[in-house]
Amino acid sequence: MSGTKERILLAALGLFARDGYEAVSVSDIANALGMTKGALYKHFKSKRDVFESIVVRMEQRDAEQANAHGVPEGPPEDMGDAYRSAKIDHIVAFGKAMFRYWTEDDFASQFRRMLTLEQFRDTEMGGLYQQYLASGPLDYLTELFAAIGIPQPRREAAELYAPMFLLYSVYDGAKDKEPVRALLDEMLDRAREHLEGVRSK
Amino acid sequence: MSGTKERILLAALGLFARDGYEAVSVSDIANALGMTKGALYKHFKSKRDVFESIVVRMEQRDAEQANAHGVPEGPPEDMGDAYRSAKIDHIVAFGKAMFRYWTEDDFASQFRRMLTLEQFRDTEMGGLYQQYLASGPLDYLTELFAAIGIPQPRREAAELYAPMFLLYSVYDGAKDKEPVRALLDEMLDRAREHLEGVRSK
DNA sequence: TTGACAAGTGAACGCCCGTTTACTATAATT
């Protein structure tokens, strides 16, 4: 038990997130930690093993995040306006927390960028990217909206998630991050107002 | 004049768009065309040269696209409601055309995915990605909205562009592309209705 | 007909890749 395995994981993730898996050599990872590449093979059996351990680690973190901030299943039918309004508040707050998680948490932010770079390599990577960052969140929000009786739930889900998704990229390229966070909050607040104005059929 | 240079460019772009620049070897490109890598150096002086030629080619295509579908500068002040409404129609139609261009045009679609994979490598690549796909279109729409007196032009620009940007990624991962195009049209039409309801101050 | 040139082959160059191996030092267990 020495924490070296963890340090290798984090260093590799940082490099994978900037250059992509193939462009990073085992020596690059080892050098970033001031060790030789031979030592790295005491902790991982291959370069691919490092990558896969990162994915496993993210799955663990994601499960924790979901338990902490997740939106539990609500009662399926006959809800009052006040209850639905509270639900909408909760979902929008959840969206803001998600944005901060994927931009400000070091591990999640780097993992997001790494997936972005690997998404077209094969169907497995494409699936992971979709699941974590594209159609996954979209489908999840669609179900939440459907469950509280919002009409056209997919369109509303896209309306809510699209600003988050766009601003991930704007955030990554922005020198000053603060206006991006502010714009995100403005847009999600406007989405919330819109949603609360929508009548369930 | 044999068109071989062009074929090399297209083959390389296809591979770069799937695997990323570093993960593609000169042999890969040559093999895709049934030639040896030595022949490739009769047309380009290095692997980097191939990449840079692709970027130059995209710049040419983009300039043509802008001339064909571009929104010219309108008269700066004192416009009637009918004129502003026509302007909004034009901008939204321009957005739909842009989406189809970046998803259905082979060259543009592959170039978009290639830039997505290279965006974090250095500031130059990051700049290109932002310019073509993230803050660039956003800033452009912001200026258009500001020019016709729409209040909070940046927020409205983000509201219009965000669905396009999200659906690029959903489109890439979708087995059936048609519902994605339909959702995009729905969302842009709703944005248009919203914009026409907004009063200029 | 000859000569220049354009386009392609295939082998070679030095270098770096991912991985394995032999070996060393330190720490923990018996």
Place this chain on the structure above:
DNA sequence: AATTATAGTAAACGGGCGTTCACTTGTCAA
């Protein structure tokens, strides 16, 4: 105190990398 396990080094392995070079074609102008 002797042994075993752990975590590291350094060198070597075969192979693929980007690039160059000597050489062969075919085409077209002089």
